[in-house]
Amino acid sequence: MLSRIDLKEKLSKEEYKEKIAPLREKLRTLDGPIKAANLPVIILFEGWEGAGKGGIISRLIKNFDPRWFTMVNTLPPTMEELREPVMWRHWLTIPEAGLMTVMDRSWYQEVSTLRIKNHVDDTTNSRHMNEIKNFERGLYDNGYVIIKIFLHISKKEQKKRMEALKADSNTKWRVTGEDEEENRKYDTYYEAFDEMLTYTDTAEAPWHVVSSMNERACTYQVFKIVSESIEKALSEKEKRDAALKDGYSVINPGWYNFKPMPKLRDIKLDKTLSEEEYEKKLKKLQKKLSKLHNRIYKERIPVIIAYEGWDAAGKGGNIKRVSEALDPRGYEVLPIASPDKGEKARHFLWRFWKRLPHDGHFAIFDRTWYGRVMVERIEGFCSKADWQRAYSEINDFERQLYDWGAIVLKFWIHIDSEEQLRRFNDRAANPAKAWKLTDEDWRNREKWQQYEEAVDDMIQYTSTDFAPWNIILGNDKKYARIQTLEIICDAIEARLSSTKKRKR
Numbered sequence: 412m413l414s415r416i417d418l419k420e421k422l423s424k425e426e427y428k429e430k431i432a433p434l435r436e437k438l439r440t441l442d443g444p445i446k447a448a449n450l451p452v453i454i455l456f457e458g459w460e461g462a463g464k465g466g467i468i469s470r471l472i473k474n475f476d477p478r479w480f481t482m483v484n485t486l487p488p489t490m491e492e493l494r495e496p497v498m499w500r501h502w503l504t505i506p507e508a509g510l511m512t513v514m515d516r517s518w519y520q521e522v523s524t525l526r527i528k529n530h531v532d533d534t535t536n537s538r539h540m541n542e543i544k545n546f547e548r549g550l551y552d553n554g555y556v557i558i559k560i561f562l563h564i565s566k567k568e569q570k571k572r573m574e575a576l577k578a579d580s581n582t583k584w585r586v587t588g589e590d591e592e593e594n595r596k597y598d599t600y601y602e603a604f605d606e607m608l609t610y611t612d613t614a615e616a617p618w619h620v621v622s623s624m625n626e627r628a629c630t631y632q633v634f635k636i637v638s639e640s641i642e643k644a645l646s647e648k649e650k651r652d653a654a655l656k657d658g659y660s661v662i663n664p665g666w667y668n669f670k671p672m673p674k675l676r677d678i679k680l681d682k683t684l685s686e687e688e689y690e691k692k693l694k695k696l697q698k699k700l701s702k703l704h705n706r707i708y709k710e711r712i713p714v715i716i717a718y719e720g721w722d723a724a725g726k727g728g729n730i731k732r733v734s735e736a737l738d739p740r741g742y743e744v745l746p747i748a749s750p751d752k753g754e755k756a757r758h759f760l761w762r763f764w765k766r767l768p769h770d771g772h773f774a775i776f777d778r779t780w781y782g783r784v785m786v787e788r789i790e791g792f793c794s795k796a797d798w799q800r801a802y803s804e805i806n807d808f809e810r811q812l813y814d815w816g817a818i819v820l821k822f823w824i825h826i827d828s829e830e831q832l833r834r835f836n837d838r839a840a841n842p843a844k845a846w847k848l849t850d851e852d853w854r855n856r857e858k859w860q861q862y863e864e865a866v867d868d869m870i871q872y873t874s875t876d877f878a879p880w881n882i883i884l885g886n887d888k889k890y891a892r893i894q895t896l897e898i899i900c901d902a903i904e905a906r907l908s909s910t911k912k913r914k915r
Contacts, residue, residue, distance in 0.1 A: 412608040416563050416620050420628045427627040434634040438474035444645050446479060446509040451555045454637060455514040458562030460590040461572040462623040464515055467633050472513055480511035494769040496815040497521055498542055502764035507756035518543055523607050540610050545807045551615035552800055553758045556644040558637055559616055561608060562623040566597040664872040665803040670879045672870045675863050680827055680886040689889040696896040697736035703903045704737050708771040710910055713817040717779040720824030722852045723834040725888045730775055732892045742773035759783050760808055780805055785865045789858060802872040813877040818906050821878060822895060824885040828859055
């Protein structure tokens with residue numbers, strides 16, 4: 412893409428004054444319509460060191476109301492950020508609907524400059540670029556506008572600008588050794604940038620490569636790109652929303668290997684444990700898990716445990732027996748309720764990305780991102796297209812967790828309708844437990860068949876080889892707890908064993 416850019420383009424002062432005034436006026440009138448339309452906008456800038464990103468961004472944001480945009484300066488990841496998945500820190504920056512984020516560098520650092528500096532291999536780099544494409548496609552499908560601008564200059568011009576900065580005692584600090592290294596290796600960086608631009612130039616998030624050789628021409632082009640992109644998005648929003656709402660008639664869970672799973676109605680729930688056998692196994696497994704937690708921390712392996720199940724299936728008691736075995740400094744139990752206002756205004760996965768654990772730690776989710784394809788599907792809290800599309804978005808999310816190195820364990824605690832009714836009645840008759848039973852529980856029970864169908868779909872379309880579902884037999888709570896602990900211990904031992912083999 413870079414070879415197609417005319418680096419000789421210029422604008423005279425007179426031409427600039429004539430052309431820039433109406434563009435400034437357009438940009439200044441966009442805040443209100445963006446907010447009124449609940450349109451989330453991301454404007455990101457990438458480009459060469461010395462290309463003038465800071466100056467262009469400064470001139471651009473002067474046209475916006477500072478209350479409605481956030482400026483993000485994306486630096487190389489910190490030590491803390493390196494303990495999370497690559498895309499984690501970038502998910503945290505996405506704006507709410509009706510607001511803008513303007514970015515000086517972005518998630519493209521990892522597949523361009525940091526790729527070269529950190530000697531990232533081609534396989535890993537390709538995976539990261541696919542993660543970016545999935546990320547941007549997911550944002551687009553959820554109504555986001557992504558404007559990507561790359562500022563391009565020649566090797567000679569880059570060196571000239573660096574020399575000018577170094578010659579001034581007030582600005583020489585701005586030129587680092589890494590900047591000069593980029594100029595010396597201009598051809599290497601050129602190849603990396605060009606590959607990045609070509610591979611991630613998509614219909615939903617196209618690249619705009621702008622010559623930054625002439626400041627006036629560059630400013631005009633950037634203002635024009637931003638104003639036209641936002642105006643187009645606003646004019647097409649109603650049509651686009653309708654297309655996104657009705658655009659998915661067939662479920663596409665993505666190109667993954669799926670594990671064959673039984674239908675819920677075909678699962679026998681007759682397994683039981685005596686109290687004596689339960690106590691014996693519980694003590695043994697909790698002791699084992701406690702030791703494994705130490706090894707997990709030492710190897711910096713994150714563990715994500717996702718609990719779903721019928722109301723009154725025993726998730727709380729099950730989670731309690733798992734957490735009792737863990738060092739309290741190394742885990743967090745995350746009860747997931749309905750999304751709040753800020754969470755509803757962003758992509759549905761945003762609130763889960765921000766709750767991920769550090770490497771070496773456990774995150775135990777009591778309810779999860781699967782609410783999208785269960786309660787939101789059944790109660791109509793999202794469109795049919797939203798929940799149908801969510802299977803692929805969830806699989807992509809879990810694949811990134813797996814590629815990060817996480818052990819992803821998903822449990823559906825299964826009970827039959829008769830057992831649920833018995834537990835509901837027990838709760839209603841027990842003053843100490845009556846608070847657990849709500850009107851919503853009874854309403855959900857009336858929709859048992861709808862939920863069963865949704866859960867069967869969920870398990871079929873998201874039980875991948877890297878994050879399979881485990882159906883826990885929950886009619887006997889004691890059996891369910893032991894079954895869960897055994898699966899957790901086995902999964903951790905298998906990962907530790909494979910890690911040990913890789914180190915040999």
